[in-house]
Amino acid sequence: xxxxxxxxxxxxGYFLPNEYKEFIKKFGGxxxxxxxxxxxxxxxxxxxxxxxxxxxxxxxxxxDIGNGDYYCFYxxxxxxxxxxxxxxxxxTRNFILLASxxxxxxxxxxxxxxxxxxxxxDDEDYGITSDEILYRARILKDEYxxxxxKAMKLQSELDYHKLMVEFDNRxxxxxxxxxxxYLFDNFKDARGYLEKVIQTVPxxxxxxxxxxxxxxxxxxxYKSYFKNALKTSLDLTGFSYWEEDFIEIPEDVHREILIYxxxxxxxxxxxxxxxxxxxxxxxxxxxxxKAMIEYNNAxxxxxxxxxxxxxxxxxxxxxxxxxxxxLSRLIESDLKHLR
Numbered sequence: 376x377x378x379x380x381x382x383x384x385x386x387x388g389y390f391l392p393n394e395y396k397e398f399i400k401k402f403g404g405x406x407x408x409x410x411x412x413x414x415x416x417x418x419x420x421x422x423x424x425x426x427x428x429x430x431x432x433x434x435x436x437x438x439d440i441g442n443g444d445y446y447c448f449y450x451x452x453x454x455x456x457x458x459x460x461x462x463x464x465x466x467t468r469n470f471i472l473l474a475s476x477x478x479x480x481x482x483x484x485x486x487x488x489x490x491x492x493x494x495x496x497d498d499e500d501y502g503i504t505s506d507e508i509l510y511r512a513r514i515l516k517d518e519y520x521x522x523x524x525k526a527m528k529l530q531s532e533l534d535y536h537k538l539m540v541e542f543d544n545r546x547x548x549x550x551x552x553x554x555x556x557y558l559f560d561n562f563k564d565a566r567g568y569l570e571k572v573i574q575t576v577p578x579x580x581x582x583x584x585x586x587x588x589x590x591x592x593x594x595x596x597y598k599s600y601f602k603n604a605l606k607t608s609l610d611l612t613g614f615s616y617w618e619e620d621f622i623e624i625p626e627d628v629h630r631e632i633l634i635y636x637x638x639x640x641x642x643x644x645x646x647x648x649x650x651x652x653x654x655x656x657x658x659x660x661x662x663x664x665k666a667m668i669e670y671n672n673a674x675x676x677x678x679x680x681x682x683x684x685x686x687x688x689x690x691x692x693x694x695x696x697x698x699x700x701x702l703s704r705l706i707e708s709d710l711k712h713l714r
Contacts, residue, residue, distance in 0.1 A: 383420035387708075388700040389435060390455045391448065394477040401518075408511055409484030410491075411438040411446050427709035428683040431470055431610055431671045432690065432702055434463060446480075451664075453701050459547065459576075462617075467626055468675060469614045472576065475545035481515055482542050486535055488512040489526050490619070532619060540568075547572055551581040551613050551622050558589050578668055580604050581613025581624050584632065591635065598639075601632045605644055608668055609675045647676035651686065654693075663697030666690075684713060 380399075384390045404415030414437055418424055424436035424445060436445035443465035448458045449472065460480040461472045474480040489512055492505045516523035529535055533556060539549035554568035569582035587600030613624040625631050629644040642649055654669035670690040677683060687710050694703035 379416055379420045383422075387422075387704040388453075389450060389705060390453075390701070391435075392455065392458065392477045394481075395437065395448075398477065398481070408481065408515060409487030410440050411484055412441060413438045422705070422708050425705070425709065426465075427713045428674065428680070428687070429468055430463060431468075431674070432687075432706050432709060433667070433671070434470065435705070436463065450701055453699075459545075461548075462615075462620075464614075464616065466616070467614065469610050469612060469626075471613065471615050471620050472547035472579065472611065473549075473620070474539075475543055475547075478519060479539075479543035479546065481519060482521055483539060483546075485512045485515045485521055485523070486526055486529065486538060487619070489529055490535060535619065544571075545575055547576055547579060548581075548613060548615070548620050548622070551579075551585065552620075554582060555585050555622050558585070576611075578606075578608045579611050579613060580607040580628055581622060583607065584613070584624060584628055585622070587632070598636065601636055602640075604632050605629060605636070605640065609645070609672045645676045647673045647679075647682060647686075650676060651689070654689070658693050658697070661697070663693060663699055666693055666697070667699065667702060680713075684710070687713065 380391060380396055399413065399416055402413070404413055404418070406413045414424060419435070419437055425434070431449075433449050433451060434447040435450065436447045438446040440446075440462075445463045445465070447461060447463050447470070449461055449470065450458050456476070459472045460474045460477060461470050463470050474483055488508045492508055512526075513523065515521055526538065529538070532552070536546075536549040536552040536556075539546040540553060543549075550568045550572050554565045554572070557565035557568070566586065569586055572579055572582040583600045583604035587597040587604060590597035590600065609629060612628050613622055614626050614628060615621050615624075627645075633640055633644060650669050650673035654666040654673065657663070657666035657669060667690065670686055670693075673686045674683060677686075687706055691703055691706040691710065694700070694706060
């Protein structure tokens, strides 16, 4: 007999990581590790957590922070391991890529708990004791064999991101953090971190912006990086209002970049109609993955309900045509529940 998660996977064609399924089977919903409160399975399989018309349709939420921000899987392919884990920011609708596997995300949860101990000691109203936090972190250490002793030596955000990249060499936001940090002290390593992101997720804005800004301030040729940055996602930029993930990416980074290219670039990167035009062109070239990025960009640019519906209808048609079944059913659900 199929489990609820298996029924969800068959219905939506959106296959969840085995590590997640094993975790949720053992620990269940309403479980807290790090800043993530894991949702009940029922809410996930019934697709109650997505926000139609506002949320990138590659995303499937599985946990929350309690303020409207959601931890999500970001599915970029049909394979069971074709995903990232990150956080969707409800105030700005940005999505930050944090880990390349669910196990890596749990490692981050352990680090988050350990990093929070000092805050708890400083704030009597935090609502949980440091002993309870350590107990939680040790559960993950015992279950997954994480290096708890090494993690306990964390002293700074820099140490935190170094450990993340040591554990997961595709921890995208941490790679960007290290790249930005080392720009002036060790440019070779800094560029290596940022180029790694460009090679891995070429539509993530942060590495282009960081390198372009560095070249601009150094009086060198910055335009190629800025031009490539304008081709990236509008919501997967690296912007964050959370301190641990903050890497000085402006919220409207594409508009800032345009200031330096205004003599060469004449379009508005936040024009939804222009993004739809780009999506349709990619469809003509059978580049459906790129088309989906542009449809998501178009969603990001508008609050107009009729235009949102039009975007979803076109995106759904093109996912079916392009064989992106792991997205088509989620978009179909968004259309059904769009308000």
